[in-house]
Structures are given as C-alpha cells and as structure tokens.
Amino acid sequence: MYVSPASYAEAFEALRAAALSHTSCRVVLFVACLDVDALCGARILSGIFKRDLIPHRTCPVAGYSELKKRYAELEDSVTSVILIGCGALVDLNDYLLDADLEAAGDDDDAAEISNRRIRRKLYIFDSHRPWNLQNMFGSEEVVCFDDGDVDDGLLNKERDAFEALLRIEDDDEADEADEDKEEDDSDGEDDPNDEQHDDSDEEENDSDLESNADSLPSKIHNVDLDVRHKRKIFSKSESDDDGDDSASEDRDSGVDREYISSSNDLSDSPVSHRTTPSKRKSPSSRSPSPAPQRQKSFSEARRTYEEVIGDYYGRGTSNSTPVASQIYTLLSFLGLASNPDLWLSVVGTTAVEYASPQLYRRFFPLLRDEVLRLNSQVNISRLSADDSALVVQPDYRLFLLRHWSLYESVVHSPYVASRLHLWNDAGRKKLHKMLAKMGISLQVAKEKWTHTDVALKRALKDKLSSVADVNGIGNVVRTGVVRKFGFRGMVSAGDAVEGVAALMECGKGATINDKESVYQSSSAEENIEEVDGEFKEVWIGNFWTAWDALDNIELLLHGLQRAQILQQAVVRTATALLEKDQVHDLRSFRLIILKDGPDLELFNNPLTLVRLAYWVNECKSEQTDRHSPMVMAVLDQKRDTYTVVGLPARVAEKTNNEDEGDLPEEEAASSNSFGIAFQEMANLTHARVKIDSFESSVVEVRKDDLTGFLEGMSSVGIK
Amino acid sequence: MYGDLAMKLAQDARRVQTLESLPAYQVDLVASIVREIRDLNRDFNILLKKQGPDYDPRRHGEASCALFILQLCVQRNKRSLLAYHRLRAKRIEELAWAGVDAASAGEENSGSGNANSSSGAGGTRGSTSLTAGWHPDEDEYFRGFSDVLAELKGEWTDIDLVGPMDPPRDLFIDVRVLKDAGDIQTEYGMISLTRNSQFYVRQADVERLIQQGYLLKMS
Known part of the structure; x- marks a missing residue:
C-alpha cells in the first residue's frame, strides 16, 4: 500500500490514532544507523510523537540482519513499526511479517501470531529506490510513504x-x-x-x-x-x-x-x-x-x-526524495512546521548532496523558500542568547570554512580539489596562483577563519566569483542555510552534516581533544562474529552521539573537529592513491583496492569509505574526463574481509547558478546498478559475500574470494 | 545579661533553619532567658519606684535612660523567644503536612514526655525518634495540628493535599537504555527495554530504573 504526499496527513493520523489509544509503547522507529538523512528524519518524527505525548521507541539498526533480529524481539503490543531510511527495497511482508509466522512453527501458534499481527502495520520512509512492488501494491500491512512517483504515473x-x-x-x-x-x-x-x-x-x-x-x-x-x-x-x-x-x-x-x-x-x-x-x-x-x-x-x-x-x-538502485524533507512535508501537512524541524530537514537534505547532487539541487530551493518564510523577521546582525533562527546566506563549496582556515577548507573540499587537480604539484601551484589573484596572501589564507580579517570575509564572495570561472569552479559560491546558536556562533547546514557524519563515523572519543581515538580500534583478535558484533555496537553508540549532536552545539563543534581529522585522512589517502596511480581503469568501471596505509582502519566504516570513494571518483573524472562507475575495496584486517563499495558514474554538473532564479531542469537520477551486479556476481562466482547493508551497493567479500569476485565483475561488466 | 542569652538562642534558631530534623528544645536556655526577663523587670520596677511620684522623664535624664535600656533588653529577649518558638512551630507544622505519622510519633513521644516531666529533666532522652528532645508542649501541638490536618484531609479524600505544589515538568521523558533491563510491567502494559534503544515513556514507569543505572535520562 502506498501513500501519496497528498494523503500523508491522513495516513499519519491513522498511525497516531493507533498509538494514542494506549499508554504502553506502541510505536517503534527503526532507523538506518549509518545515514545522516535517516537520522534527521527520525529526529523530526520523534519530535512529532513527543508533541502528542505518544510513547515510542527509537532503535538504530546497522543492517538487514539486525533489523530482522530486533523486529523479532518486539512485544506483541506494538502496533506501528516505522522504518526510516531502510526497507523500501525488500519485501517486508516476506522478510519480517511472515518470518514470524514460520518461526512459530506449529499451526496454532502461527494462527495466533497472525491474528495479533493483523493490527500491526509497517510504515516506510525511505529514499532508496526502486520500491519493492509487493510493498507498494501488494500488501495492506505495509504502508509506503511515496514521494509522488505513483501520482506522477511513473510507476x-x-x-x-x-x-x-x-x-x-x-x-x-x-x-x-x-x-x-x-x-x-x-x-x-x-x-x-x-x-x-x-x-x-x-x-x-x-x-x-x-x-x-x-x-x-x-x-x-x-x-x-x-x-x-x-x-x-x-x-x-x-x-x-x-x-x-x-x-x-x-x-x-x-x-x-x-x-x-x-x-x-x-x-x-x-x-x-x-x-x-x-x-x-x-x-x-x-x-x-x-x-x-x-x-x-x-x-x-x-x-x-x-x-x-x-x-x-x-534499472538499478537510486535515491529519491531525502527522508528528512519527506517527513518535513508530512509536518507541513499536519501544520506543525517549525524552525528546529526545518533545520533538521535542511541538514538531512544536505547530507545526500555527495551521493546525489541532483536531488540536493532539486530540493534545496524548496527548503530555502521555507526558511525564508519561517524566518522573515530575523535580524541577522543582532545576536541574542537563545536565537536559533535560520538564515539564508551565500555559502561556499569549501570544507568547513567557518571552522577551519580558508586554505585548509579549499584543500579539503572535494569540489575544488578535484577541479584544481590538487593532488599533484601543478594543481597546488594553480591554487596558490588563484589565491594570489584574489589578493589573499598564503599567510592570511592559513589563518583560522574566525581570526581572519572581517573585510576579507565580506569580500570573499566577490573575490572567489571573479576567479572561479577561469579555474573551472564556477559553482563554488552558492546559497546555503546557516543556523544561529545564540552567542555560540553559527553553523551552516553543510558543516553540520560533516560534523554529524564524523560523529557517526568515529564517535566522540574519550575526551574532547582526543585525536587518537579517531583511530581507535576494537579489541584484539577474536572470532569474526564477535568483532562483527562489536563493530555494530560501536556504530550504534556513534549513532546516538550524532543524535545528541543535532541539538547540542558543543558536541557538534567537537564533531567538526573530528570531521577535519577524517577529511585529512581521506585527502591523504586519496592523494596517495592518485599519485601512485593505483586506480585501475577497467573496461566498464574503475577499480581501487586499498590494502595498506596509515588510515586503513578508518575506511572500514562504509560511510568513510564512500566518502573516500567519492573523492577519488571526482578527481578521476576530472582528470580523465571520462565518467565511469567505480568499485573500491578496502581490506578489513581484523575480519579478513574486504568492504566493497560501488559508485555510479558521476553526473556532469551544469554550471548554472541557482541564484539566477531558474530552477535546474530535473536531471536523471543516477542509478547504481552495483547492487544487482554484486548479487549476480556472488551467485556466479561462488564468492562468499555478505550483503547486509541498507545501501545495496556496499557489500563485504571474504578476502580470498575478492579476486574471483572482481574478475567476474570486470568480465561481465556494468551497465 | 542584657540579651547575651537571647543572642545564643537566636543563633541556635539560625542553626535549626539549616538542619534536616528538628533538634532538641533548649529548655535550660529558654528558662534562663525567662529568668533574665524577670530580673530585668524587677530592676525596672525598683528604679521606677526610686524616682517617686513626681517623676518627669524630661527632667531626670539619667533615670529615664536606664529605664529605657532595661525596657529594650526585655523586649529584645521577648522577640528572640518568640522567633525561636515560631520557627519550631513552623517546622512542626511542616512535619505534619509532610505526613509524618502523627499518631505513632505522638504516642511514642507522649510517653517520653510524661517520663520527662516526671523526672523533671527534659530533652535528655537518647532516642532516635523524630520527636526526641521536643518539649512536651511541642508534642501536644504536633498532635493537635495533625488532628486538624486529618480532619481537613478527610473532607477531600480524592485530592492529595500534601502533594508537591509544582506540577511535574515532563510526564514523559526520553531515556536511553544502557544495559538490558528486560521486560517491565507498567500500569498499561509491558515494555521491553532492550539495549541501544531510546524510549520516550512515562517518567513514573522508569524512574526506578534510572536510579538503578539501567537507563540514562536524556535532557
């Protein structure tokens, strides 16, 4: 069963009615734990329930197997299960609902459970596509919040x-x-x-x-x-x-x-x-x-x-409307739209920018209008203690500019670094020349942004615009949303995403200044399952840290420091890869196998790995002008496995400015056919592959089987 | 003399303000202050008599000054006594409002009170009872007040008159499960608190688990 945007409110009222009738915990939210977008969405949704004093439970899950396990543990009194950021791809009727019946074995038990379960409904907020048709049209128990594809007749x-x-x-x-x-x-x-x-x-x-x-x-x-x-x-x-x-x-x-x-x-x-x-x-x-x-x-x-x-x-898997903005739509139908929720929605939407920039470009203008609507009376220059207004400001595609130095933020920005070819000397010279043309000395550029001359801060937009086109970074200046945190400063949505994601990837560490703990590793050699479980534990702990950081500025600022450390590792590794030319151009995709390096452990986290993969893919696409998909495998020494991620070819970005008014034409969403390819390959090559991630293009392959797996991939090819 | 003892009593009252329980009644101190008041009053009367019938305060400056000082001291002593007793009375009322079992505490103490009065040495009992060291009159007051209170409450049985005046800030709270707490039975059904989840539940249901460290209350 699907719900089109127009009837979101109706469907949600039904959910609410089912939950309100009782005071025990009847609503459970399962959240994909490695997904900033899902995190923001869950946070908004949880806020709605709190407003109505509906007891609910939020449970982050790392992958399908864990989802299933947790689902099986639910009490019978639970009437509504909400899946956020996961579940659209699989037939939930079969995966979750029927599994219980079968587990019960005996007929009487099964009948009893099915009776109870008739009242239980599964709700899906997920941006992953394609929808499983069984969920959409075949089942009454599964309610899919569709973003309008059905209404538009696409399906x-x-x-x-x-x-x-x-x-x-x-x-x-x-x-x-x-x-x-x-x-x-x-x-x-x-x-x-x-x-x-x-x-x-x-x-x-x-x-x-x-x-x-x-x-x-x-x-x-x-x-x-x-x-x-x-x-x-x-x-x-x-x-x-x-x-x-x-x-x-x-x-x-x-x-x-x-x-x-x-x-x-x-x-x-x-x-x-x-x-x-x-x-x-x-x-x-x-x-x-x-x-x-x-x-x-x-x-x-x-x-x-x-x-x-x-x-x-x-057609392969792709992403659609970010969960956070989908839930914000629901909010506005309910008439509950507010600034804090809008902020979460903006952060969630910004989080998908890496993976699908066209989605960001499509949804950002809508959110920007919403920001302007809700913050029409904001005085930008005046500060007060509990001012948490959102402001639309010019923003730059630089990495954490407000919390780093100009130079560092340029060097660590995938957008600029890839286009200026910053991984080699020529590129770095080009950067210095660009700065010189802008009239900014290296010394000034390397000052911390908070200490930089105010005049420069004001003029940066013009200065950057003047040199941007020549250097092929025409889109470096754009509009962004910034949130004020009283006297504690301002954080832009893009920076917030980086901070939250960094916390999600490597946690907050023992102390605030604990740089080493980014590289913290779980305990020594154990058997594979235990290490595996421990990983998941760490991820879930990190999920909660990130959850807290969404409304805790201190934690968020701490996350920003972590993001800097992470990004440095990413840049270091990517530069090494590009310098040593370890990117193999195969017929249908690029291949990188990462087996050693100082930061290897960091990349065992899929999020960080994807971050690195995007970086390399951007650079490579700029370097060779050939947009092809990429596969990146990184060795996890402890478990003797490779984490493999497949990225679709980068979509070429048009150089039009949103500020000019006309919205960019809807671009074809880049679909990722690796999800299918990986599964086919696993079947064909008998490789031992673990497909558990909600991101279908992230899999784990046993160390010994990787070669065969990849050989199969390259011989079959990717669409 | 001239208010020194009253000063001690005032200091004691000040100390009582910060104490958890009501300490023993200062029988000796109060008695000596009362004695001091009587002495001062006697001096006052003698002095006044000396002046004879044609006493005019405006002409006899020294005498009127002395009289004035004596009068001041008496009043100061009186004020200190009143303050001390008022404070204790208030504390006793508070206890009664807080629902301290007046009957048992009173009975217990009435026994001790009788013993005290018969032996003539008040406040010497070494019991840990709540009303230990109280003056018998205080016991009486406590009992009486409790009776009045019970009468008042009897009229409004469905309202908890002694409940806290501040409404609870949050009926529901966010808690994060630190260790598996298993299934808990609440007024309305069962909740299974499994690790790594966050729950938004009724505060009353989980308060004890928070104290035991199974759950972490999120602000």
Whole structure:
C-alpha cells in the first residue's frame, strides 16, 4: 500500500490514532544507523510523537540482519513499526511479517501470531529506490510513504503488470483450490480437512506470490526477493547437500540463516524453482501444473508483464526524495512546521548532496523558500542568547570554512580539489596562483577563519566569483542555510552534516581533544562474529552521539573537529592513491583496492569509505574526463574481509547558478546498478559475500574470494 | 545579661533553619532567658519606684535612660523567644503536612514526655525518634495540628493535599537504555527495554530504573 504526499496527513493520523489509544509503547522507529538523512528524519518524527505525548521507541539498526533480529524481539503490543531510511527495497511482508509466522512453527501458534499481527502495520520512509512492488501494491500491512512517483504515473506500467500478475496468480490459485476441492469431494474425504486446506491456501497467498516472483527473470529475483540473499554471507560449509537446502530454505533459525552458502543461492535460482515449484508451496503438495491450458493462455501476457517488472528492478538502485524533507512535508501537512524541524530537514537534505547532487539541487530551493518564510523577521546582525533562527546566506563549496582556515577548507573540499587537480604539484601551484589573484596572501589564507580579517570575509564572495570561472569552479559560491546558536556562533547546514557524519563515523572519543581515538580500534583478535558484533555496537553508540549532536552545539563543534581529522585522512589517502596511480581503469568501471596505509582502519566504516570513494571518483573524472562507475575495496584486517563499495558514474554538473532564479531542469537520477551486479556476481562466482547493508551497493567479500569476485565483475561488466 | 542569652538562642534558631530534623528544645536556655526577663523587670520596677511620684522623664535624664535600656533588653529577649518558638512551630507544622505519622510519633513521644516531666529533666532522652528532645508542649501541638490536618484531609479524600505544589515538568521523558533491563510491567502494559534503544515513556514507569543505572535520562 502506498501513500501519496497528498494523503500523508491522513495516513499519519491513522498511525497516531493507533498509538494514542494506549499508554504502553506502541510505536517503534527503526532507523538506518549509518545515514545522516535517516537520522534527521527520525529526529523530526520523534519530535512529532513527543508533541502528542505518544510513547515510542527509537532503535538504530546497522543492517538487514539486525533489523530482522530486533523486529523479532518486539512485544506483541506494538502496533506501528516505522522504518526510516531502510526497507523500501525488500519485501517486508516476506522478510519480517511472515518470518514470524514460520518461526512459530506449529499451526496454532502461527494462527495466533497472525491474528495479533493483523493490527500491526509497517510504515516506510525511505529514499532508496526502486520500491519493492509487493510493498507498494501488494500488501495492506505495509504502508509506503511515496514521494509522488505513483501520482506522477511513473510507476503505472509496473503497477499494471504487477496487478495483472497477481490476478493470474489468483486465478491459478482458485483453479487449484477448486480442483483440490473436487478431488477431495469425489474421494469423499472429511470436510474439516478440506476447510483447513482452503484456509492454508489463503494464508499461503503471499508466499505464492513470491514464488511467482521467483519465476521472474533473474534480475528481479535478485533485487526483489532477495531479502534472503540480502543476508547471504560467507558460506560456512559449501558442501551442504541440496536436499537440505531446499528443505531448510534458509529460513531455519540461528546463525545458519546468515551463513548461506553460495551454492545454496544457486539452488535458489529461478531455473531450479521452475522445475520444482512445490518447494515453496503449501505443504499440501499440489500437482505442479493443474491447469495447463489456462496457463498457456496466460503465458504470453505473463511474459510481457514479467519483462516490465524485470526492467523496473533491473534499472538499478537510486535515491529519491531525502527522508528528512519527506517527513518535513508530512509536518507541513499536519501544520506543525517549525524552525528546529526545518533545520533538521535542511541538514538531512544536505547530507545526500555527495551521493546525489541532483536531488540536493532539486530540493534545496524548496527548503530555502521555507526558511525564508519561517524566518522573515530575523535580524541577522543582532545576536541574542537563545536565537536559533535560520538564515539564508551565500555559502561556499569549501570544507568547513567557518571552522577551519580558508586554505585548509579549499584543500579539503572535494569540489575544488578535484577541479584544481590538487593532488599533484601543478594543481597546488594553480591554487596558490588563484589565491594570489584574489589578493589573499598564503599567510592570511592559513589563518583560522574566525581570526581572519572581517573585510576579507565580506569580500570573499566577490573575490572567489571573479576567479572561479577561469579555474573551472564556477559553482563554488552558492546559497546555503546557516543556523544561529545564540552567542555560540553559527553553523551552516553543510558543516553540520560533516560534523554529524564524523560523529557517526568515529564517535566522540574519550575526551574532547582526543585525536587518537579517531583511530581507535576494537579489541584484539577474536572470532569474526564477535568483532562483527562489536563493530555494530560501536556504530550504534556513534549513532546516538550524532543524535545528541543535532541539538547540542558543543558536541557538534567537537564533531567538526573530528570531521577535519577524517577529511585529512581521506585527502591523504586519496592523494596517495592518485599519485601512485593505483586506480585501475577497467573496461566498464574503475577499480581501487586499498590494502595498506596509515588510515586503513578508518575506511572500514562504509560511510568513510564512500566518502573516500567519492573523492577519488571526482578527481578521476576530472582528470580523465571520462565518467565511469567505480568499485573500491578496502581490506578489513581484523575480519579478513574486504568492504566493497560501488559508485555510479558521476553526473556532469551544469554550471548554472541557482541564484539566477531558474530552477535546474530535473536531471536523471543516477542509478547504481552495483547492487544487482554484486548479487549476480556472488551467485556466479561462488564468492562468499555478505550483503547486509541498507545501501545495496556496499557489500563485504571474504578476502580470498575478492579476486574471483572482481574478475567476474570486470568480465561481465556494468551497465 | 542584657540579651547575651537571647543572642545564643537566636543563633541556635539560625542553626535549626539549616538542619534536616528538628533538634532538641533548649529548655535550660529558654528558662534562663525567662529568668533574665524577670530580673530585668524587677530592676525596672525598683528604679521606677526610686524616682517617686513626681517623676518627669524630661527632667531626670539619667533615670529615664536606664529605664529605657532595661525596657529594650526585655523586649529584645521577648522577640528572640518568640522567633525561636515560631520557627519550631513552623517546622512542626511542616512535619505534619509532610505526613509524618502523627499518631505513632505522638504516642511514642507522649510517653517520653510524661517520663520527662516526671523526672523533671527534659530533652535528655537518647532516642532516635523524630520527636526526641521536643518539649512536651511541642508534642501536644504536633498532635493537635495533625488532628486538624486529618480532619481537613478527610473532607477531600480524592485530592492529595500534601502533594508537591509544582506540577511535574515532563510526564514523559526520553531515556536511553544502557544495559538490558528486560521486560517491565507498567500500569498499561509491558515494555521491553532492550539495549541501544531510546524510549520516550512515562517518567513514573522508569524512574526506578534510572536510579538503578539501567537507563540514562536524556535532557
């Protein structure tokens, strides 16, 4: 079930009504814990609940397996589960709801749980695309907050196809049921048994749907269902016999579920499903094809529909409306829009800028107007103690300018550094020349920004604009939003993102000035699972630090210091990579394998790794003028794995200025086909791959399997 | 003489203000102040009699000055006594309002009070009871006040008259779970407090767990 923006308020009122009727904790928010956007969104949403005194629980989760585990732990009284920044890609009906039923095993238990669960609803706020169609159109229990794609008719074709397939399946279902009935009747079996049959058929509906989907082309198979594959990990024993595989259907509890061998994946492949359709059907072991003729008449239509859906999922993953601005939309429908929430929304939206600049360019003007609307009477020059107004100001695409020096912020800005080729000497000379042209001495440029001459601060915009175009950094000056924190200074949205993200990546450390702790490592050699768990623990701890930093200026400023240390490491590593020319240009993508270096440990965090990957990709794209996707793998020594991230090709940026008034044309969202490619590869090469991250393009590969995995990737190629 | 003892009593009253519990009644000090007042009064009367019937304050400067000083001292002593007793009375009322079990405390003390009065040495009992060292009259006052209070409360049984006057700032609070606290049973249902989550729940439900260190209250 989907909710279009116009009926957000309605859907939310329903949620609220369900939560209000009682005072125990009935609402649970699951938040993707490595996502600034989701963090901001969750914070706003939590604020709404607080306003209504609705008890709720916020629970950060690191990946699919943890989400599932936490979901299974929920009390029965929970009526609404809200997934923020995760869940759009997978079939939640299958992944979360049905899993419980199966776990219960015994029929009575299952029935009981399903009764209880009828009242429970899952709400999804997620910017990841494509939507799982089962969530959107197939399930009443799952409510997807759509950002208007359905209203715009973008999904019409897919919807029709999906519904048609549903109908076909239902017909089959009915036929089968009828036939069963006839047989039973003629055999004169007891009625109660029969009843039970029908019931179970009904209940089985969902999983049948799925088996239908299973027979779709492999691409969908991979993205759509593969909730199961999402959790596929290094095989514990690849020699699992097939019979066992099909019986357990990777649904059995415990660790085993997470350690599905890739041979198992193969046995899950569409082909094998088609030959053994009874595998996932109800225990009543029906005959595989009860109505061959009808099947035939449908087969043509079915194939076209399947193709449509296959194309849909095959387009690759992309991002859509940031969660924070989506939730802000909800707020304004509810009439609750306020400055603090707007700030969170701006921060959340700014956070997606790295990954999808076109989204930022699309949503920023809307938020800017909102800022101007809510802060029309703000006096910029006067300060007072509890002034937390938002101000629209000229901003620069420089890294933490307000909290660093001009020179450092230029050197550490991916935008400027990539365009000036700052990783080599020529580039650095160019920078010095540029500064000279601007009439800023190096000495002044290296002063801390807070101590820089006020006249220079005022003139910076003009000075930068005058030299920007010549140096190819035409977009360096732009409009930004700045929040005042009383007498404690101002933080721009971009800087806030960096600060919060840095806290998310490396926590706050033992003390404020504890620089070393950025590199803190978890304890020594242990077994893989434990280290793994510990990592997640650290991430979740960091999530809460970042959560607190959103309204705690001291913590945020501390985060900004961390961001500087992190960015220095990123720049250092990236420069080394580029200098030593360790970026391999393969036919269809660029490849970097990072095996050593002083900062290796830092990059075990996907967020930091992505940060580095973007930096290198920017530079490389500028250097060679060739925009190609990139794969970056970094070694995690402790766990003997590689964290692999795939980035789509960079979208060329137009040099138009938002200030001029005309909004940039909507650019095609860059879609990332690595999510699919990684899964295919895992199946093809038998590599032991762990796909757990909500970011489908981030996977973990066993150290020994990386070579084969990447070879497979390069031979198959990326679209 | 001339207010020294009263000064001591005032200092004692000042000390009482900061103390948690009400200390023993200063029987000896109060008695000596009363005695001092009587002495001063006697001196005053003698002096006045000496002046004879044709005493004119304007003509007899020395005498009137002496009389004035004596009068001042008496008044000062009186004020100190009143202040001391008022303070104690207020504290006793507070205790009664706070719901200290008047009956048991009173009974206990009335026994001790009788013992004291019979032995003639008040405030010497070494008991840790709340009313230890009180003057019997104070016990009486406490009991009486409690009775009045009970009568008042009896009329409004559905209102907690002795509850705090400040409304609670937050009915619901944010708590972060530091260690697994398991399932807790609340007035309305069960909440399972699992680690690494943040809950927005009723303060009353989790107050004890905050004190025990399972939960961290977020400001």
